[in-house]
Amino acid sequence: MNVRLYFWQRLTAALMAPLVLVHVAVIFYATRNGMSAADILGRTRGSVVWASFYGSFVAAVAIHAAIGVRNVLVEWSPINERHAGIFATVFGCCLLVLGLRAVAAVALP
Amino acid sequence: MTSGRLAHRSNLLWLAALVHRLSGLALAIFLPLHFLTLGLAINGEARLESFLRWTDAPLVKLAESGLVFLLLVHMLGGVRLLVLENLDWRDGQKELATLAAALSAVVAFIFLARVF
Numbered sequence: 414m415n416v417r418l419y420f421w422q423r424l425t426a427a428l429m430a431p432l433v434l435v436h437v438a439v440i441f442y443a444t445r446n447g448m449s450a451a452d453i454l455g456r457t458r459g460s461v462v463w464a465s466f467y468g469s470f471v472a473a474v475a476i477h478a479a480i481g482v483r484n485v486l487v488e489w490s491p492i493n494e495r496h497a498g499i500f501a502t503v504f505g506c507c508l509l510v511l512g513l514r515a516v517a518a519v520a521l522p
Numbered sequence: 523m524t525s526g527r528l529a530h531r532s533n534l535l536w537l538a539a540l541v542h543r544l545s546g547l548a549l550a551i552f553l554p555l556h557f558l559t560l561g562l563a564i565n566g567e568a569r570l571e572s573f574l575r576w577t578d579a580p581l582v583k584l585a586e587s588g589l590v591f592l593l594l595v596h597m598l599g600g601v602r603l604l605v606l607e608n609l610d611w612r613d614g615q616k617e618l619a620t621l622a623a624a625l626s627a628v629v630a631f632i633f634l635a636r637v638f
Contacts (some may be wrong), residue, residue: 427604430604433593444633449571450568450570455569507554508554518560518563
């Protein structure tokens with residue numbers, strides 16, 4: 414892993430640590446009486462705060478996971494660095510698109 | 523010779539690194555499915571609701587508590603690494619790694635007890 418990737422992986426990790434704690438707290442809160450779509454969407458639809466929170470989370474996780482997957486492929490598979498980089502970039506872009514789509518689905522009014 | 527080469531695998535911090543990597547890999551596999559599920563709400567509340575009713579199954583709840591464990595153990599393991607790399611060295615890394623895993627397991631177990 415080069416210095417640039419190392420920097421971005423650590424930066425996104427530091428950004429996500431508090432986001433994960435809040436997310437786990439939300440999971441506990443959301444499941445207190447069983448989850449329902451009405452409950453979830455009632456909280457998130459039209460909320461700029463939740464859209465920003467989960468939008469940031471998605472952007473950070475897409476970068477972090479892509480770099481992590483690249484590292485695993487380089488170290489644990491016969492794939493060379495270039496192909497691992499291409500796969501990881503495609504994977505990260507897919508995560509970003511699917512994640513932002515999910516945020517839009519639950520946050521847009 | 524082989525046992526010598528593999529001796530590091532009995533080290534708790536090697537195990538912590540393996541858990542960190544495997545939990546990250548499992549979360550990376552899970553995330554697209556998680557996003558696709560939430561994306562069901564694009565087609566209306568009913569689609570998401572019908573999926574959520576499927577998650578009431580006991581096995582799914584068990585899997586969810588496993589995911590809570592993976593998320594926490596990956597995050598806490600990552601925080602330990604960030605502290606290790608960026609702050610002054612402190613002893614007790616094996617204890618910290620054990621604490622991270624134990625705390626994650628306790629929270630996941632509390633989650634499991636609440637959803638059942």
